[in-house]
Amino acid sequence: MKPNNRENQLNASHPKEQPPWKLALSLLGDTTLQVELSGNWRMRDRLPPADEVRRRLEKPAQINRVIFKSERISAWDSGLINFLRNVTRLCNDRNIEVDDSGLPEGARRLLKLAFAVPEQATGRHVEPPSVLRYVGQVALDLIRGAPAMIRFVGEVTLSVGRLLRGKAQYRRSDLALTIQETGPQALPIVSLISFLVGLILAYMGAVQLAQFGAQIYIADLVGIGMAREIGALMTGIILAGRTGAAFAAQLGTMQVNEEIDAYRTLGISPVDFLVLPRMLALILMAPLLTLYASLVGMVAGMLVAVLAFNVDLNEYYQQTLSALTMQHFLVGLSKGAVYGILIAVAGCLRGMQCGRSASAVGEATTSAVVTAIVFIVVSASLMTVMYQKLGI
Numbered sequence: 001m002k003p004n005n006r007e008n009q010l011n012a013s014h015p016k017e018q019p020p021w022k023l024a025l026s027l028l029g030d031t032t033l034q035v036e037l038s039g040n041w042r043m044r045d046r047l048p049p050a051d052e053v054r055r056r057l058e059k060p061a062q063i064n065r066v067i068f069k070s071e072r073i074s075a076w077d078s079g080l081i082n083f084l085r086n087v088t089r090l091c092n093d094r095n096i097e098v099d100d101s102g103l104p105e106g107a108r109r110l111l112k113l114a115f116a117v118p119e120q121a122t123g124r125h126v127e128p129p130s131v132l133r134y135v136g137q138v139a140l141d142l143i144r145g146a147p148a149m150i151r152f153v154g155e156v157t158l159s160v161g162r163l164l165r166g167k168a169q170y171r172r173s174d175l176a177l178t179i180q181e182t183g184p185q186a187l188p189i190v191s192l193i194s195f196l197v198g199l200i201l202a203y204m205g206a207v208q209l210a211q212f213g214a215q216i217y218i219a220d221l222v223g224i225g226m227a228r229e230i231g232a233l234m235t236g237i238i239l240a241g242r243t244g245a246a247f248a249a250q251l252g253t254m255q256v257n258e259e260i261d262a263y264r265t266l267g268i269s270p271v272d273f274l275v276l277p278r279m280l281a282l283i284l285m286a287p288l289l290t291l292y293a294s295l296v297g298m299v300a301g302m303l304v305a306v307l308a309f310n311v312d313l314n315e316y317y318q319q320t321l322s323a324l325t326m327q328h329f330l331v332g333l334s335k336g337a338v339y340g341i342l343i344a345v346a347g348c349l350r351g352m353q354c355g356r357s358a359s360a361v362g363e364a365t366t367s368a369v370v371t372a373i374v375f376i377v378v379s380a381s382l383m384t385v386m387y388q389k390l391g392i
Contacts, residue, residue, distance in 0.1 A: 020045050022072075025056050032065045033057070035087065038072035041080035050086035057094060066091050068102040081110045088115070152349050156279065159271045163280075169272040178277050182243045183285035190238055190293050194226075197234055198297025201225055202304035215309045219319035222301030227328040229335075231294030233380055236339030239286060240372035244347035247278050248368035251351025252361040260352070270352070279344040286340025287333040294332060331392060335383055339376050346372035 020040040028034050033056060041047060057063055066087070073080075084100075084107065091098045100108050162168040205221040251274060254260050263270045298320065305311040350368035354360050 021047060023048055023052065025052065027063075028067075031063055032067060033063045034067050034069055036069040036072075037080075038070075038074075040074055041076040041083070043077055043079035043082075045079070047079045047083055050083060050090060053087050054090050057090060057096065063096060065097045065099065067099040070103050070107075073104065076104070076107065078110075080107060081114060084111050085114050148353065149349060152352065153345065155271045156275060156345065156348075159269065159276050162272065163276060168276055169268055170276050171273075174273075175277040175280055178281035179285060181246070182239070182278075182281045183288065186239065186242060186285075186289060187292070189242065190235060190289055191296055193234055193238055194231065194293035194296040195300045197230060198222060198226060198300030199304055201230065201297070202301035203308070206304060206309050210309060215305060215311050216315060216319050218301060218305040218309070218311065219316050220323040223298055223320045223324050224328055226294040226297035226301075227324060227332045229332070229380070229384070231297055232290045232332045232335040232339060233376070235286065235290045235293045235336055236343065236376045236380075237373060239282065239289070239340065240343050240346070240376060241369055243282065244343045244368050244372040245365045247344065247347030248351040248354070248365045249361060251275075251348060252354030252364040255352065255354040256356055256358070256361060275344075275348040275352070278348055279341065282340035282344040283337060286343070287336040290332055290336030290339075291329065294329075327392060331387055335380065338379055338383065342375040342379060343372045346375055 022036075022038045024036040024038075026034045026036065033053075035053065053066075068084075084103065088098050088100075088111065090096075100111060103111070159168060163170075202218050202222045206215055206218050209215055209217055209221075251260070254274070260270045260274070263273060302313070302316050302320075305316050306313050347368045350364045350371065354364040
């Protein structure tokens with residue numbers, strides 16, 4: 001059959017630029033629509049939509065068959081497949097037969113493959129869980145995670161035992177490097193936070209004490225508070241966000257790269273080689289950073305008292321010495337050491353439990369910080385109550 005006079009050719013393009021593709025629609029007889037394609041049909045060539053074919057199918061003519069003519073196509077890619085898929089869908093919706101024998105062999109195979117698996121809706125409406133269900137899920141997660149945590153603590157304890165016997169498998173150079181990363185490199189952020197906290201603590205206390213003319217007792221408030229509680233607490237939180245997250249990210253990345261499995265294959269204990277140096281570094285550095293943070297906070301309190309509330313510098317110094325005892329410092333140092341252990345356990349545990357994907361590393365890092373802060377707050381409360389009951 002030859003095309004009749006009702007031939008329509010589409011050359012939609014930019015008015016100043018001829019497109020590299022051509023689409024021609026022609027009616028063969030009364031019921032067959034021929035779709036002729038020529039030129040380059042590639043994604044980068046701004047291919048036409050299937051709207052012109054849809055408009056032709058909606059005309060009063062009773063079209064029940066669509067054929068393709070593609071001998072003049074010079075180049076094509078997935079853009080052609082996308083166009084053919086849209087045309088085929090239009091025909092299927094109207095129960096029109098599609099004859100793809102005039103298409104390139106590769107295009108026919110890809111088109112068949114595109115319709116082999118039906119599309120499925122990927123978007124799902126998920127209702128947010130209720131508060132009771134969320135609390136229950138968190139409780140179940142804690143119960144399920146308890147055995148793994150106990151097992152990890154047991155492995156760390158055995159590793160410490162091997163260390164005391166001189167049989168632990170670790171490198172002293174790794175320990176020295178970890179000490180540098182957790183200690184000296186943390187001094188700037190510890191200095192800044194401790195100074196600001198001491199400043200705030202002194203100013204808030206001074207405002208109340210000034211009502212009774214007792215500004216000199218700012219020294220007692222800041223000195224005892226920083227030495228016993230706040231210095232260790234702020235240091236622990238800083239280390240949880242800085243060092244604990246770093247431990248989890250490092251071990252998690254090694255887990256993704258299967259380096260930890262390689263250590264086990266070589267007969268090297270990952271707990272000895274990776275966890276033990278990090279834990280020792282935090283146990284050594286956390287008390288020292290706590291002491292440093294306490295001193296910085298006291299200096300900040302002294303500046304507030306001397307500059308803002310006209311307290312004599314020598315009087316403030318003497319009042320601080322009379323208020324503080326070695327017992328206060330030992331309490332703060334013991335808390336700092338405990339916080340260091342908890343941060344190391346949380347960071348290394350989450351890193352060793354990390355999955356095998358990049359997103360799992362981020363989840364392990366976040367979980368390590370949250371776990372460490374929860375441990376710090378709980379232990380701080382328990383130790384404060386215990387020391388008060390013991391009169392320490």
